[in-house]
Amino acid sequence: MNSFDIRTKIYFGDNALDRLEQIPYKRILIITDPFVAKSGLLQMITYRLNDTNKDFDIFSDIVPDPPIEKITIGVKAMLAYNPDAIIAIGGGSAIDSAKAIREFASKASGKADVALIAIPTTSGTGSEVTSFSVVSDPAHDIKYPLVSDSLLPTEAILDAVLVKSVPPTVTADTGMDVLTHAIEAYVSINNNEFSAALAEKAIEICGGFLLRSYLDNNDTHARKKMHVASCLAGLAFNSASLGLNHGMAHQLGAKFHIPHGRANAMLLPHIIEYNADINKHSKSRSEYLPAVRKYVNVAKLLGLNNFNEITTVRALVSWVQFMIKEMNIPISISQIGIDKNEYFNAIDSMAEKALADACTATNPRTPSKEEVARIFEHLYE
Numbered sequence: 001m002n003s004f005d006i007r008t009k010i011y012f013g014d015n016a017l018d019r020l021e022q023i024p025y026k027r028i029l030i031i032t033d034p035f036v037a038k039s040g041l042l043q044m045i046t047y048r049l050n051d052t053n054k055d056f057d058i059f060s061d062i063v064p065d066p067p068i069e070k071i072t073i074g075v076k077a078m079l080a081y082n083p084d085a086i087i088a089i090g091g092g093s094a095i096d097s098a099k100a101i102r103e104f105a106s107k108a109s110g111k112a113d114v115a116l117i118a119i120p121t122t123s124g125t126g127s128e129v130t131s132f133s134v135v136s137d138p139a140h141d142i143k144y145p146l147v148s149d150s151l152l153p154t155e156a157i158l159d160a161v162l163v164k165s166v167p168p169t170v171t172a173d174t175g176m177d178v179l180t181h182a183i184e185a186y187v188s189i190n191n192n193e194f195s196a197a198l199a200e201k202a203i204e205i206c207g208g209f210l211l212r213s214y215l216d217n218n219d220t221h222a223r224k225k226m227h228v229a230s231c232l233a234g235l236a237f238n239s240a241s242l243g244l245n246h247g248m249a250h251q252l253g254a255k256f257h258i259p260h261g262r263a264n265a266m267l268l269p270h271i272i273e274y275n276a277d278i279n280k281h282s283k284s285r286s287e288y289l290p291a292v293r294k295y296v297n298v299a300k301l302l303g304l305n306n307f308n309e310i311t312t313v314r315a316l317v318s319w320v321q322f323m324i325k326e327m328n329i330p331i332s333i334s335q336i337g338i339d340k341n342e343y344f345n346a347i348d349s350m351a352e353k354a355l356a357d358a359c360t361a362t363n364p365r366t367p368s369k370e371e372v373a374r375i376f377e378h379l380y381e
Contacts, residue, residue, distance in 0.1 A: 004194040004239055007149070008118075008129045012158035012228060017119075019157055020048040025085035025115055027055045029078055031098040032089045033062040041121055041162055045089055057081050062090065065136045065143065065253055065260075066097040074101035079108060085115040088153070089162075091174070092125030092134075092260070099133040099151040106150075118153040121162045123213075123226040124174025124261055126181055126234020128156035136254055141349075143250040145358045158231055160224040168214050172327035175210040175226055177261030178202060179320075180245055180268055181233035187275060187294040188240040188362040195240035198232045200301055205229035207302040214327050244367055245271040247360030248375065251350035256338055265329050269317045270375050275365045276313045291364040333380045340380065347376045 011019040028049065036042050037060040049056050059077045061070060078086070078101055088098030095118045106112045118128035127133070133146040166174075182202035185195055205225050212222035248271075249263035258266075273279065275291040292309050299305065299316040306312040321331065330336050333343055351372040354360060360367070 002192055004192065006129070006235060008153050009155045010129065010158065010231065011155065012231070013224075016157050016159040017044055017048065017161070019155070020045060020087075020117075021052050023085065023117065023155075025054070025083075027081075027083045028057075028085045028087055029081050029083040030056055030058045030087045030089065031062065031074065031094060031101065032058065032060050033091070033094050034060050036060075036090050036094070036121060042089065044162070045087060045119070056087075057083075062094050062097050064093050065134075065257070066093050066100070067136045067138050071097060071100045071104065071135055074098075075105045075108065078102070078105040078114075082109075082111075083114060085117060085154075087117045087119065089119040089121060091120065091122040092127045095120065095125065095127040095153075096133040096135065099127070099153070100135055100146060103133070103146070103148070103151055112150075115154040117155045117157065119157045119159070119162065120227075120230070122166060122170060122174045123163050123223070123230040124177040126178070126230050126232075126237070128153055128158070129231055129234045130238040132238070134250070138254075141251075141255045142353060143254045143357075145250070147358060156231065158227050160220065160227045163223050163227055164217065164220065166217075168217075168327070171214045171226075172329055173259050173261035173265065174230070175206065175213060175261070176265035176268070176323070176327075176329065178226065178230045178233045179206045179210065179323075180249075180261075180264040181237045181242070182206065182229075183268070183272075183298055184243040184245050184359075185233065185236035185240040186298060187291045187364045188237075188243055189364055190362045191240040195236045198236040199240075200297075202229045202233040202236060203298055203301045205232070211323065211326060241362040242359040243271070243363035244274070244354070244360050244365075244372070247354040247357035247363070248350070248372065250357055250359070251354050254353075255346050255350060256333075256336075256343070258336065262329055265320075265324055266331060266333075266379060267375070269320045269324075270378060272313065272317050272320065274367070274371070274375060275363065276310075277365070278310050278313050278317075289365060294364070343380055344377070347373050350376060
Protein backbone atom coordinates (compact mmCIF):
# COMPACT_ATOMS: atom_id res chain seq x y z
CA MET A 1 0.00 0.00 0.00
CA ASN A 2 1.28 3.46 -0.93
CA SER A 3 0.35 6.87 0.43
CA PHE A 4 0.75 10.48 -0.64
CA ASP A 5 0.29 13.65 1.37
CA ILE A 6 1.40 17.27 1.42
CA ARG A 7 1.94 18.37 5.00
CA THR A 8 3.41 21.79 4.32
CA LYS A 9 0.94 24.63 3.86
CA ILE A 10 2.02 26.59 0.77
CA TYR A 11 1.37 30.31 0.24
CA PHE A 12 2.23 31.64 -3.22
CA GLY A 13 1.50 34.37 -5.73
CA ASP A 14 1.59 38.15 -5.43
CA ASN A 15 2.10 39.48 -1.90
CA ALA A 16 2.58 36.00 -0.47
CA LEU A 17 4.96 37.48 2.13
CA ASP A 18 1.95 39.19 3.74
CA ARG A 19 1.28 35.79 5.31
CA LEU A 20 3.93 36.77 7.88
CA GLU A 21 1.54 39.38 9.26
CA GLN A 22 -0.96 36.60 10.04
CA ILE A 23 1.26 33.98 11.72
CA PRO A 24 0.31 33.22 15.33
CA TYR A 25 3.87 32.81 16.63
CA LYS A 26 5.28 35.42 19.01
CA ARG A 27 8.97 34.51 19.43
CA ILE A 28 10.81 33.81 16.20
CA LEU A 29 14.35 32.82 15.27
CA ILE A 30 15.27 33.86 11.74
CA ILE A 31 17.87 31.60 10.13
CA THR A 32 19.54 32.96 7.02
CA ASP A 33 22.90 33.46 5.31
CA PRO A 34 25.13 36.56 5.50
CA PHE A 35 24.20 37.76 2.00
CA VAL A 36 20.47 37.79 2.73
CA ALA A 37 21.11 39.29 6.18
CA LYS A 38 22.91 42.27 4.63
CA SER A 39 20.56 42.73 1.70
CA GLY A 40 17.15 44.28 1.43
CA LEU A 41 15.61 40.81 1.29
CA LEU A 42 15.71 40.36 5.05
CA GLN A 43 13.97 43.71 5.58
CA MET A 44 10.98 42.35 3.66
CA ILE A 45 10.64 39.85 6.50
CA THR A 46 11.57 41.92 9.51
CA TYR A 47 9.34 44.93 8.81
CA ARG A 48 6.32 42.64 8.67
CA LEU A 49 7.33 41.09 12.00
CA ASN A 50 7.87 44.54 13.55
CA ASP A 51 4.47 45.72 12.31
CA THR A 52 2.80 42.86 14.18
CA ASN A 53 4.91 43.21 17.36
CA LYS A 54 6.79 39.93 17.05
CA ASP A 55 9.99 39.29 19.00
CA PHE A 56 12.74 37.91 16.82
CA ASP A 57 16.44 37.16 16.71
CA ILE A 58 18.65 36.50 13.68
CA PHE A 59 21.12 33.65 13.21
CA SER A 60 23.08 34.20 10.00
CA ASP A 61 26.13 31.96 10.42
CA ILE A 62 25.15 29.87 7.39
CA VAL A 63 27.47 28.79 4.58
CA PRO A 64 26.96 26.77 1.38
CA ASP A 65 26.94 22.99 1.83
CA PRO A 66 26.18 23.43 5.55
CA PRO A 67 28.81 21.59 7.63
CA ILE A 68 28.06 19.78 10.86
CA GLU A 69 30.02 22.39 12.84
CA LYS A 70 27.72 25.23 11.71
CA ILE A 71 24.64 23.13 12.49
CA THR A 72 25.98 22.63 16.02
CA ILE A 73 26.42 26.39 16.48
CA GLY A 74 22.87 26.93 15.23
CA VAL A 75 21.49 24.36 17.65
CA LYS A 76 23.11 26.23 20.54
CA ALA A 77 21.64 29.53 19.29
CA MET A 78 18.17 28.02 19.07
CA LEU A 79 18.36 26.46 22.53
CA ALA A 80 19.50 29.78 23.99
CA TYR A 81 16.74 31.82 22.30
CA ASN A 82 13.96 29.24 22.77
CA PRO A 83 11.67 30.34 19.91
CA ASP A 84 8.19 29.01 19.16
CA ALA A 85 8.88 29.33 15.42
CA ILE A 86 11.77 29.49 12.98
CA ILE A 87 11.71 31.46 9.76
CA ALA A 88 14.29 30.13 7.28
CA ILE A 89 14.97 32.55 4.44
CA GLY A 90 17.52 31.89 1.73
CA GLY A 91 18.58 29.20 -0.69
CA GLY A 92 18.80 25.49 -0.06
CA SER A 93 21.69 25.82 2.39
CA ALA A 94 19.76 28.15 4.72
CA ILE A 95 16.59 26.06 4.62
CA ASP A 96 18.45 22.75 5.01
CA SER A 97 20.40 24.23 7.92
CA ALA A 98 17.20 25.40 9.60
CA LYS A 99 15.66 21.94 9.24
CA ALA A 100 18.68 20.24 10.80
CA ILE A 101 19.01 22.85 13.55
CA ARG A 102 15.34 22.48 14.52
CA GLU A 103 15.59 18.69 14.40
CA PHE A 104 18.61 18.39 16.69
CA ALA A 105 17.56 21.21 19.02
CA SER A 106 14.11 19.66 19.45
CA LYS A 107 15.67 16.33 20.40
CA ALA A 108 18.01 18.04 22.84
CA SER A 109 15.30 20.12 24.51
CA GLY A 110 12.32 17.80 24.18
CA LYS A 111 10.39 20.72 22.63
CA ALA A 112 9.03 19.23 19.42
CA ASP A 113 6.38 21.80 18.48
CA VAL A 114 8.56 24.58 17.06
CA ALA A 115 7.08 25.65 13.73
CA LEU A 116 9.27 26.11 10.66
CA ILE A 117 8.36 28.62 7.95
CA ALA A 118 10.54 28.23 4.86
CA ILE A 119 10.94 31.16 2.46
CA PRO A 120 13.17 30.36 -0.54
CA THR A 121 15.13 33.13 -2.26
CA THR A 122 16.20 30.88 -5.15
CA SER A 123 14.10 28.75 -7.47
CA GLY A 124 15.97 25.49 -7.17
CA THR A 125 16.11 23.12 -4.24
CA GLY A 126 12.43 22.69 -3.36
CA SER A 127 13.68 22.29 0.20
CA GLU A 128 10.71 24.32 1.48
CA VAL A 129 8.42 21.28 0.99
CA THR A 130 10.70 18.27 1.48
CA SER A 131 11.65 15.97 4.32
CA PHE A 132 15.31 16.08 3.20
CA SER A 133 18.21 18.07 4.61
CA VAL A 134 21.73 17.71 3.24
CA VAL A 135 24.61 18.42 5.64
CA SER A 136 28.34 18.09 5.00
CA ASP A 137 31.25 16.52 6.82
CA PRO A 138 34.22 18.41 5.33
CA ALA A 139 36.73 16.32 7.26
CA HIS A 140 35.67 13.23 5.31
CA ASP A 141 34.45 14.90 2.07
CA ILE A 142 30.93 13.49 2.57
CA LYS A 143 27.46 14.94 2.19
CA TYR A 144 24.78 13.28 4.31
CA PRO A 145 21.15 13.46 3.13
CA LEU A 146 19.01 13.41 6.28
CA VAL A 147 15.52 12.06 5.65
CA SER A 148 12.63 12.31 8.11
CA ASP A 149 9.06 13.59 8.07
CA SER A 150 9.95 15.63 11.14
CA LEU A 151 12.16 17.78 8.88
CA LEU A 152 9.17 18.99 6.85
CA PRO A 153 8.52 22.73 7.16
CA THR A 154 5.19 23.78 8.65
CA GLU A 155 4.64 26.43 5.99
CA ALA A 156 6.30 27.54 2.78
CA ILE A 157 6.01 31.05 1.36
CA LEU A 158 6.74 31.44 -2.35
CA ASP A 159 7.02 35.09 -3.31
CA ALA A 160 8.76 35.76 -6.62
CA VAL A 161 9.78 39.26 -5.48
CA LEU A 162 12.58 37.51 -3.56
CA VAL A 163 14.10 35.96 -6.70
CA LYS A 164 13.85 39.00 -8.99
CA SER A 165 17.48 40.03 -8.42
CA VAL A 166 19.05 36.56 -8.52
CA PRO A 167 22.05 36.71 -10.90
CA PRO A 168 21.99 34.69 -14.15
CA THR A 169 24.59 32.14 -13.00
CA VAL A 170 22.51 31.25 -9.94
CA THR A 171 19.32 31.21 -12.03
CA ALA A 172 20.99 28.72 -14.38
CA ASP A 173 22.35 26.43 -11.65
CA THR A 174 19.17 26.40 -9.58
CA GLY A 175 16.93 26.09 -12.63
CA MET A 176 18.80 23.01 -13.83
CA ASP A 177 18.49 21.66 -10.29
CA VAL A 178 14.70 21.97 -10.64
CA LEU A 179 14.78 20.10 -13.95
CA THR A 180 16.99 17.36 -12.50
CA HIS A 181 14.73 16.97 -9.46
CA ALA A 182 11.70 16.58 -11.70
CA ILE A 183 13.30 14.14 -14.14
CA GLU A 184 14.85 11.98 -11.43
CA ALA A 185 11.58 11.82 -9.51
CA TYR A 186 9.79 10.90 -12.74
CA VAL A 187 12.05 7.92 -13.51
CA SER A 188 12.60 6.84 -9.87
CA ILE A 189 11.62 3.30 -8.94
CA ASN A 190 9.45 4.88 -6.22
CA ASN A 191 7.50 7.06 -8.64
CA ASN A 192 3.70 7.05 -8.49
CA GLU A 193 0.84 8.77 -10.24
CA PHE A 194 0.85 11.72 -7.84
CA SER A 195 4.59 12.36 -7.96
CA ALA A 196 4.53 11.89 -11.75
CA ALA A 197 1.86 14.56 -12.20
CA LEU A 198 3.89 17.05 -10.14
CA ALA A 199 7.11 16.19 -11.97
CA GLU A 200 5.48 16.48 -15.38
CA LYS A 201 4.22 19.99 -14.63
CA ALA A 202 7.62 21.06 -13.30
CA ILE A 203 9.33 19.72 -16.47
CA GLU A 204 6.80 21.50 -18.67
CA ILE A 205 7.41 24.81 -16.87
CA CYS A 206 11.19 24.40 -17.15
CA GLY A 207 10.86 23.85 -20.87
CA GLY A 208 8.92 27.05 -21.34
CA PHE A 209 10.39 29.40 -18.74
CA LEU A 210 13.88 28.41 -17.54
CA LEU A 211 15.80 29.97 -20.42
CA ARG A 212 13.52 33.02 -20.35
CA SER A 213 14.20 33.44 -16.65
CA TYR A 214 17.95 33.20 -17.26
CA LEU A 215 17.99 35.66 -20.14
CA ASP A 216 15.93 38.42 -18.50
CA ASN A 217 15.83 39.24 -14.80
CA ASN A 218 12.85 41.48 -15.44
CA ASP A 219 10.74 38.69 -16.91
CA THR A 220 8.59 38.52 -13.79
CA HIS A 221 6.20 35.99 -15.29
CA ALA A 222 9.03 33.54 -16.02
CA ARG A 223 10.47 34.04 -12.51
CA LYS A 224 7.09 33.31 -10.92
CA LYS A 225 6.70 30.18 -13.02
CA MET A 226 10.15 28.82 -12.11
CA HIS A 227 9.55 29.55 -8.42
CA VAL A 228 6.44 27.38 -8.56
CA ALA A 229 8.22 24.72 -10.65
CA SER A 230 10.89 24.43 -7.96
CA CYS A 231 8.23 23.71 -5.35
CA LEU A 232 6.40 21.22 -7.61
CA ALA A 233 9.63 19.33 -8.26
CA GLY A 234 10.33 19.30 -4.52
CA LEU A 235 6.92 17.78 -3.83
CA ALA A 236 7.59 15.19 -6.56
CA PHE A 237 10.92 13.98 -5.24
CA ASN A 238 9.78 14.18 -1.64
CA SER A 239 7.35 11.41 -2.61
CA ALA A 240 9.40 9.46 -5.17
CA SER A 241 12.99 10.28 -4.11
CA LEU A 242 15.79 10.85 -6.61
CA GLY A 243 18.55 8.82 -8.24
CA LEU A 244 22.18 8.39 -9.28
CA ASN A 245 22.42 11.96 -10.63
CA HIS A 246 22.10 13.33 -7.11
CA GLY A 247 24.16 10.52 -5.59
CA MET A 248 27.08 11.57 -7.79
CA ALA A 249 26.46 15.33 -7.58
CA HIS A 250 26.70 15.16 -3.78
CA GLN A 251 30.25 13.80 -4.15
CA LEU A 252 31.32 16.51 -6.61
CA GLY A 253 30.03 19.10 -4.15
CA ALA A 254 31.64 17.53 -1.11
CA LYS A 255 35.05 16.94 -2.72
CA PHE A 256 35.43 19.82 -5.18
CA HIS A 257 32.80 22.31 -3.94
CA ILE A 258 31.02 22.46 -7.29
CA PRO A 259 27.65 24.19 -6.72
CA HIS A 260 24.97 21.53 -6.37
CA GLY A 261 22.73 22.62 -9.23
CA ARG A 262 25.73 22.96 -11.56
CA ALA A 263 26.96 19.46 -10.68
CA ASN A 264 23.48 18.09 -11.38
CA ALA A 265 23.33 19.88 -14.73
CA MET A 266 26.73 18.58 -15.83
CA LEU A 267 25.83 15.02 -14.91
CA LEU A 268 22.29 14.98 -16.32
CA PRO A 269 23.09 14.10 -19.98
CA HIS A 270 25.40 11.29 -18.85
CA ILE A 271 22.84 9.87 -16.41
CA ILE A 272 20.02 9.91 -18.98
CA GLU A 273 22.28 8.02 -21.40
CA TYR A 274 23.25 5.52 -18.70
CA ASN A 275 19.74 4.89 -17.36
CA ALA A 276 18.31 4.48 -20.86
CA ASP A 277 21.32 2.45 -22.04
CA ILE A 278 20.86 4.16 -25.39
CA ASN A 279 24.33 3.33 -26.69
CA LYS A 280 23.36 -0.33 -27.13
CA HIS A 281 22.37 -0.40 -30.79
CA SER A 282 21.53 -4.11 -31.00
CA LYS A 283 18.51 -4.06 -28.70
CA SER A 284 15.03 -4.61 -29.98
CA ARG A 285 12.19 -2.42 -28.75
CA SER A 286 11.01 -5.16 -26.37
CA GLU A 287 14.40 -5.09 -24.62
CA TYR A 288 14.49 -1.37 -23.87
CA LEU A 289 14.99 -0.53 -20.21
CA PRO A 290 11.86 0.81 -18.42
CA ALA A 291 13.41 4.26 -18.10
CA VAL A 292 13.38 4.69 -21.89
CA ARG A 293 9.59 5.11 -21.98
CA LYS A 294 9.76 7.64 -19.14
CA TYR A 295 12.46 9.68 -20.86
CA VAL A 296 10.40 9.65 -24.06
CA ASN A 297 7.51 11.15 -22.09
CA VAL A 298 9.86 13.82 -20.70
CA ALA A 299 11.02 14.64 -24.23
CA LYS A 300 7.43 15.02 -25.41
CA LEU A 301 6.66 17.37 -22.51
CA LEU A 302 9.52 19.53 -23.77
CA GLY A 303 8.16 19.49 -27.31
CA LEU A 304 10.74 16.98 -28.55
CA ASN A 305 9.83 13.97 -30.66
CA ASN A 306 11.83 11.88 -33.04
CA PHE A 307 11.88 8.81 -35.26
CA ASN A 308 11.72 6.21 -32.45
CA GLU A 309 12.24 5.82 -28.72
CA ILE A 310 16.02 5.82 -28.78
CA THR A 311 16.35 8.81 -31.12
CA THR A 312 13.82 10.67 -28.96
CA VAL A 313 15.95 10.00 -25.85
CA ARG A 314 18.97 11.21 -27.80
CA ALA A 315 17.02 14.37 -28.64
CA LEU A 316 16.37 14.85 -24.92
CA VAL A 317 20.09 14.50 -24.17
CA SER A 318 20.86 17.04 -26.90
CA TRP A 319 18.26 19.45 -25.51
CA VAL A 320 19.80 19.25 -22.01
CA GLN A 321 23.24 19.89 -23.50
CA PHE A 322 21.81 22.84 -25.45
CA MET A 323 20.37 24.35 -22.25
CA ILE A 324 23.67 23.87 -20.43
CA LYS A 325 25.59 25.66 -23.18
CA GLU A 326 23.02 28.46 -23.63
CA MET A 327 23.22 29.24 -19.90
CA ASN A 328 27.03 29.11 -19.85
CA ILE A 329 27.19 26.16 -17.46
CA PRO A 330 30.43 24.16 -17.86
CA ILE A 331 29.77 20.89 -19.64
CA SER A 332 32.87 19.14 -18.30
CA ILE A 333 35.03 19.15 -15.18
CA SER A 334 38.05 20.26 -17.22
CA GLN A 335 36.24 23.54 -18.03
CA ILE A 336 36.05 24.33 -14.31
CA GLY A 337 39.84 24.13 -13.98
CA ILE A 338 40.07 21.24 -11.54
CA ASP A 339 43.42 19.47 -11.75
CA LYS A 340 43.08 16.26 -13.78
CA ASN A 341 45.30 14.13 -11.53
CA GLU A 342 43.53 15.32 -8.38
CA TYR A 343 40.15 14.58 -9.96
CA PHE A 344 41.03 11.12 -11.24
CA ASN A 345 42.65 10.19 -7.93
CA ALA A 346 39.34 11.00 -6.23
CA ILE A 347 37.13 8.99 -8.59
CA ASP A 348 37.38 5.66 -6.79
CA SER A 349 36.34 7.18 -3.46
CA MET A 350 33.61 9.32 -5.04
CA ALA A 351 32.16 6.30 -6.86
CA GLU A 352 32.04 4.31 -3.64
CA LYS A 353 30.34 7.13 -1.76
CA ALA A 354 27.89 7.73 -4.62
CA LEU A 355 26.77 4.10 -4.42
CA ALA A 356 26.20 4.48 -0.68
CA ASP A 357 24.25 7.74 -1.10
CA ALA A 358 20.57 7.37 -0.17
CA CYS A 359 19.45 8.98 -3.44
CA THR A 360 21.13 6.30 -5.57
CA ALA A 361 18.94 3.57 -4.07
CA THR A 362 15.91 4.66 -6.14
CA ASN A 363 17.73 5.02 -9.47
CA PRO A 364 15.90 3.12 -12.26
CA ARG A 365 19.07 1.21 -13.20
CA THR A 366 21.28 -0.36 -10.53
CA PRO A 367 24.84 0.82 -11.13
CA SER A 368 28.10 -0.91 -10.31
CA LYS A 369 31.07 0.94 -8.85
CA GLU A 370 32.88 0.54 -12.17
CA GLU A 371 29.98 2.11 -14.08
CA VAL A 372 29.80 5.07 -11.72
CA ALA A 373 33.57 5.55 -11.98
CA ARG A 374 33.28 5.47 -15.78
CA ILE A 375 30.65 8.25 -15.72
CA PHE A 376 32.93 10.34 -13.50
CA GLU A 377 35.77 9.75 -15.97
CA HIS A 378 33.68 10.75 -18.98
CA LEU A 379 32.55 13.88 -17.15
CA TYR A 380 36.10 15.24 -17.02
CA GLU A 381 36.35 15.90 -20.77
